[in-house]
Amino acid sequence: MFPFSPRSVELQKRVSDFMDAHVIPNEPVYFGQQDELADRWDSPPVMEELKARAKAAGLWNLFLPESHLGAGLSNLDYAPLCELMGRSYIGPEVFNCAAPDTGNMEIIERYGSEAHKERWLKPLLDGVIRSAFSMTEPDVASSDATNISLSAVRDGDDYVLNGRKWWTSGAGDNRTTLLIVMAKTNPDAPRHAQHSMILVPKDTPGITLVRSLKVFGYEHTPYGHFEIVYDNVRVPASNVLLGDGRGFEIAQGRLGPGRIHHCMRMIGVAERGLDAMIARARQRVAFGKTLAEQGMVQEAIALSRIEIEQARLLTLHAAHLMDTVGNKAAASAIAQIKVVAPNMAFRVLDRAIQVHGGAGVSQDTGLAGAWTFARAVRLTDGPDEVHLRAVARMELKRDLPAKPW
Amino acid sequence: MFPFSPRSVELQKRVSDFMDAHVIPNEPVYFGQQDELADRWDSPPVMEELKARAKAAGLWNLFLPESHLGAGLSNLDYAPLCELMGRSYIGPEVFNCAAPDTGNMEIIERYGSEAHKERWLKPLLDGVIRSAFSMTEPDVASSDATNISLSAVRDGDDYVLNGRKWWTSGAGDNRTTLLIVMAKTNPDAPRHAQHSMILVPKDTPGITLVRSLKVFGYEHTPYGHFEIVYDNVRVPASNVLLGDGRGFEIAQGRLGPGRIHHCMRMIGVAERGLDAMIARARQRVAFGKTLAEQGMVQEAIALSRIEIEQARLLTLHAAHLMDTVGNKAAASAIAQIKVVAPNMAFRVLDRAIQVHGGAGVSQDTGLAGAWTFARAVRLTDGPDEVHLRAVARMELKRDLPAKPW
Amino acid sequence: MFPFSPRSVELQKRVSDFMDAHVIPNEPVYFGQQDELADRWDSPPVMEELKARAKAAGLWNLFLPESHLGAGLSNLDYAPLCELMGRSYIGPEVFNCAAPDTGNMEIIERYGSEAHKERWLKPLLDGVIRSAFSMTEPDVASSDATNISLSAVRDGDDYVLNGRKWWTSGAGDNRTTLLIVMAKTNPDAPRHAQHSMILVPKDTPGITLVRSLKVFGYEHTPYGHFEIVYDNVRVPASNVLLGDGRGFEIAQGRLGPGRIHHCMRMIGVAERGLDAMIARARQRVAFGKTLAEQGMVQEAIALSRIEIEQARLLTLHAAHLMDTVGNKAAASAIAQIKVVAPNMAFRVLDRAIQVHGGAGVSQDTGLAGAWTFARAVRLTDGPDEVHLRAVARMELKRDLPAKPW
């Protein structure tokens, strides 16, 4: 029904085959190697092998709509690919399509200078370095982003940063060399022109990775989510993206695609959860019947299918709107899917866990980790409540008769 | 996003305008006239005026895919039109697109003889008679249709029908002259070849309309839902559609489109409920703020928008599958939307009622009637549970690895 | 577990037996007689017979805690009796324990003069007249009761009332002779001292019963819910209850018990719905098994039992608090149960309807009517949202450490 390009249709088949042939079977290898690492912020060696293989297969940098640097796919075309990669915790990185790098590369591609691109975008696109996005702060409700308070003060040709961030995802990875920092540079400007986005090398003096934040007991190594102190961190003023006070403008452009990519992955992880639920239900016997023959389990399976279908359609719909009417006109659809997708994936995975019993909560499947991750995504980029409020406010502005019924 | 034909796009505009200009404003006229009728099974006169106007505007018989008798629209093309008509209780009839006539016309068009078409289809398409579908029985769980027990015994060139039906919708209407009856003609045949569909004139001796069944206090006059006794009702054997024992074959073909038409209307009624919710929330003040400014009401509005969008996309998806891969391959999608649409409309209307307070449960808006109707649709053509079971069983047949995670 | 008095325990047995022996079997008689009545605002004759029988059995006026006029039962003691009566639509009236009379009698007993008691309370307690409570207005959000605007202006020894009320329940009943009207008598007083409650004979000139409001298609005859215009309605100033400007004080005292009585009845109606669900599930066969053997139906039964138990316990808990610490200290518990009970009954009845299929939505059982009534109770005496807000505000006032975790 959706007007996927022939290119996308062909890539869907190839990404799907690659996932089945290389990624899924290498998950145990990856986690096994990880257990053996001396430094948990290192990446298991199999990852680089898989990346090389994906690159060789031309399955690389499939995001980046409207740029000759990417695959030239629309958001709609990319959606089913991103979904397929999302079936595995290690999938997106294999194809160099993992957060937060994708969003960061998009920013630099769109708003960076040639020097920025040469120094940072090129190695990111090559998959030889990684990056982090340092925006949220512990002391303010960051869902209202005008609250961001880390200060960057101009001093000659430099900016000097002071403040504290947290939930800077990916900062832990030993391959990460770049932090993109949202800072208040123009405190006296109007509310939405006070902030700037600054490219900060991770090894700049004054940066301290204070501690690694856990997500329900998971550390998400080697990426991690870090609390970071910036103490007189000095960078050239030329590291500012796009221009002073234009941080919001960039954030706006970044968040839409970033949000929907998470949603696409949520569809993939939910599909895999449903597969696992079905496979288990067919095998396990209780009270003389397979679980598959039991009404409450059938209900769990059917509701999961129904919720996945609806979430996928809404995601594709939002992606198509982004492609055709732009991110701004698609704002309600993006907010809607930001609420729907993680909640849906959470429920589907929850049912899969329930059908698996004790195995479901343990390390024996990926269900437990995916379930906690889906829960966390209900907060990432703003809690459900903020998005519901946004959807309602857009509805309330509609032109309607005084008494429609 | 959906590949609507230019014809459909143009009709969407025209149906929408017609609804706003003629149908919605005439609802009070219709119900006012109804209160004055001597016989509640008569149709308020304004209905024929509206029908004439719609016919003149070329907005007539827009259903009937794949037939030169209809508008030649695909299910996908028809979906948004049916949704728009569904915004009003009286909408579908105005365009000669009301249940159960649409399903009945489709059956006769597809499976009837020339004589059937001349006698019944023509006046139905002209909107001068109406019809009913007599299938469900009070004494058996009709959701398992092989249970249907009304007997039709061959006697010379006739069939003689004996048995009891109920929920024969539309039977009460004084304009109704045709009952399509599902009867057991071949009790010794295999399970799915025992039944036939028979065209039975409503005035045939032996037919008694025992009583009118209410739907939560509503009688849905002038259509009604009737319990009917068939006592030695004699009709020519030539009144059998398609052939002896082929009732299931026909039912299968009828139920898919019939179900999805109900779903399309549910989207429309939910949209109107949301409009009413928003309009009310903007006007009503409590505790010093409009309801529109209050968080719980905003949540109600946002969730309603989100659920409507998803249900509409799933409906369109199912319609498109019916058009492109056929009703059989679309079976899971149809079962899914059959669960989703009435439940969604019910929740949206429920929230609209809550925002309206006492006005919402009363006759002052159409919310109360629409809400009870949406509830009833959760049972029409099979309860949710039967459709969930069907969806689950199709999922359980999928080819999957033994341990997908 | 609950410290019911021996008197209550004995009455529980007797009310239960009386319901089974006399009330339940006479429901069809009642509704049959009702269909034959020339005036639908008359009461079917069997009602007076049942009332006489209950009175003779000493099962009469069991409400009225702390008064020698009633049975001297505490709220806790009365709860299980009220629940039992609530199993039938006609139950409460049989025992002279029906709304709005019970609340009205309590008000007059507590706040009325001897003359009020002689003229109104005595015949109400005898069950020879009925009464209505006229508070809600169509033009304001009455959930915020300070909005009430019907004016009563002092003129010599009289008050002259002008304004419009609606949802005046019981006003239609031909036996109703008294309206208790909430009116604004002191517009210049502080916010909570502007209103008074006035006893107004229904036949006073200037009163017009404009129309009967329906509840989802039901008119609840012979009681009815009326929109009433008060046009220069003149009553003696001595008809004011308790004193000028003390309407709120009275309302406060009335609403607590009134609310919890509705909740008790909701438990009863839910229990009967569960009984019906179970009985049906044991009898009906689909897909080769009784519904009772099917997992989704088992889930429906178990969840219903679980929700009923919890709602009953919370109701008893609130009643016990009212008895022991007073209505004010019980405010949160009353608000909680006001949300829980109708929502619970609604869900249980909804599941029972689903298990009954078409029979469930029709007039063939009491499920359809009870289900719509439970829905309406979510709005009666304030919508859920108002009570949730109240509960939250009381929680937010609790003394807590700054960081409890």
Place this chain on the structure above:
Amino acid sequence: MFPFSPRSVELQKRVSDFMDAHVIPNEPVYFGQQDELADRWDSPPVMEELKARAKAAGLWNLFLPESHLGAGLSNLDYAPLCELMGRSYIGPEVFNCAAPDTGNMEIIERYGSEAHKERWLKPLLDGVIRSAFSMTEPDVASSDATNISLSAVRDGDDYVLNGRKWWTSGAGDNRTTLLIVMAKTNPDAPRHAQHSMILVPKDTPGITLVRSLKVFGYEHTPYGHFEIVYDNVRVPASNVLLGDGRGFEIAQGRLGPGRIHHCMRMIGVAERGLDAMIARARQRVAFGKTLAEQGMVQEAIALSRIEIEQARLLTLHAAHLMDTVGNKAAASAIAQIKVVAPNMAFRVLDRAIQVHGGAGVSQDTGLAGAWTFARAVRLTDGPDEVHLRAVARMELKRDLPAKPW
């Protein structure tokens, strides 16, 4: 309302004070020490200090109804104490009231020989050793306990055990010296007489702790949940509790109290979650208002209060039934609360997490750990579905009229 003994009322005050004065403030000490331990299966030293203090205060072994060895409290009396302890992850152990020791002590007290009591019960009651319960197996659906397959074969005066268990909670603790193992000793006996419970010293040759199972990323050190291989593990036949083939009889007696203790703790943890939610909502500002002033957050608070109250009342009700009519007659109530309590706590904690934003999913509060634990309890001692089925089956056996409505 509930007839707590004066002893219980007094202990409630003392346990509450002790929690506030000693346990809650020492949580950071405990977790800080834990991070420093060389062996994560050791217990942080502060625990023994707290235990000594609780023992000295007479707040020790408060479970054990009907035994002179315990505090002589009924289940009802114990419920609020257990709830209070449950507010902290480390609470129950401080008072020597932690699972699985409490259930194990109850078994030995009730079914053990004098020798068993001398060797195992005494040190358990003294809090100098700990124990584990080894029942669930990875290869069978253990929710149907007749599936248990680990074999114990008689050989002279010994039993020789062979098989594999998992989810043996507490086995990791270096203080644990006793495993109570459910084994199949009589494979040819009737279905419920094939199993025995055997006391097995943890250091018996042939026992291998294969691996520690995680619960959503948490290892619950120092207790742990272990997969254990029993390979020719030889113990004296006198280690069988109660007698050959009586394992089910014991399990039945153990599970009721064990389940309800978990439920009591769930109430406590939910109360603390609500406290945290409220405290946070009062402090955090977004969009110009505290969260406490925002409708969706108010709804979250109110629903949490309402659900906690109902779950607590149902728990107390079940406890009281156990005390007054016995565990068997209380079976439905126990199954009900087993479903209600963890689901309730999960929802309340989920809302608290949502209000906390990123802090809620991290290690900065106990919310994340408690939330995953509540989820796991939906599977412990049987998944929700098994308990719902049990409740339904008991309901379906009730004596009812053929058509109750």
